[in-house]
């Protein structure tokens with residue numbers, strides 16, 4: 637099988653590639669990444685270029701390049717995107733250029749090249765927010781209601797993919813995962829920022845009252861879910877992939893406890909404008925259909941993540 641993985645120098649993409657090359661050594665894989673500020677070839681350290689694995693610097697919106705690269709590709713996994721909500725609030729244009737317009741080119745060439753499956757990596761944020769109290773959760777039938785420019789761009793990419801599915805039989809499958817954490821995440825996101833600041837003795841910024849709830853999934857668990865979907869996923873379907881729900885302040889406190897540091901470093905800062913209160917996921921579909929389960933509790937996953945950032949900072 638031949639895979640095109642886009643955005644594979646970023647956080648989830650690089651973890652996916654490392655896992656896939658180890659567990660499916662018979663496959664060929666091309667990694668296409670534009671190397672934005674969030675893409676880092678260091679994330680792929682130790683993965684050697686070979687007949688089986690090629691890295692290519694380039695944009696998913698580059699039609700000519702895709703025409704060449706996509707010869708005989710069976711599966712596309714599209715991780716390429718701008719991903720940070722705060723940046724989307726500053727300037728949303730780059731989000732729409734990459735997440736929607738460039739993605740539309742990748743979609744069209746994938747249709748032309750007759751790929752067998754196209755996995756569009758979406759997010760739980762497209763569903764908007766849940767009430768802060770109560771037990772309701774999003775699932776695959778939840779209504780789209782994105783409420784920040786990042787999630788609006790991701791929702792637009794999903795709608796476009798489904799329109800191509802209806803018009804041309806585009807073999808789309810969409811994943812909605814919760815917040816990933818683990819090795820190789822750019823430290824602007826909450827968990828790596830909290831860990832790296834704590835290790836450096838710096839304040840840990842917590843938005844508003846810190847009571848926003850997120851669903852947290854260790855990246856390897858998400859990668860194994862994507863593997864199940866590549867192998868067993870049904871065209872035209874969507875799958876929610878999640879771990880544990882926790883408040884941001886609980887996450888910060890668990891990291892500080894693990895590091896044996898007190899709470900003094902926690903610094904409450906002005907809330908993000910329009911900050912979604914709560915995301916929570918019901919993942920029964922992928923559990924029941926494919927027997928997928930998260931392997932790591934948040935406690936275990938965060939301990940592994942802390943170790944990774946500790947060793948990384950030692951190397952630097």
Ligand SMILES: NC(=O)c1ccc[n+]([C@@H]2O[C@H](COP(=O)([O-])OP(=O)(O)OC[C@H]3O[C@@H](n4cnc5c(N)ncnc54)[C@H](O)[C@@H]3O)[C@@H](O)[C@H]2O)c1
Nearest residue numbers: 643645646647648670671672674675695696716717815816
């Ligand atoms: N990180 C999370 O918690 C999370 C949760 C749910 C969904 N997602 C989705 O998963 C995907 C990957 O997220 P991530 O956290 O690994 O992101 P990331 O920001 O770490 O990496 C994104 C990668 O995409 C590349 N890229 C951006 N635009 C490109 C383009 N036009 N052409 C080629 N490459 C391009 C960047 O260079 C970078 O390497 C995204 O689509 C994101 O929306 C992420």
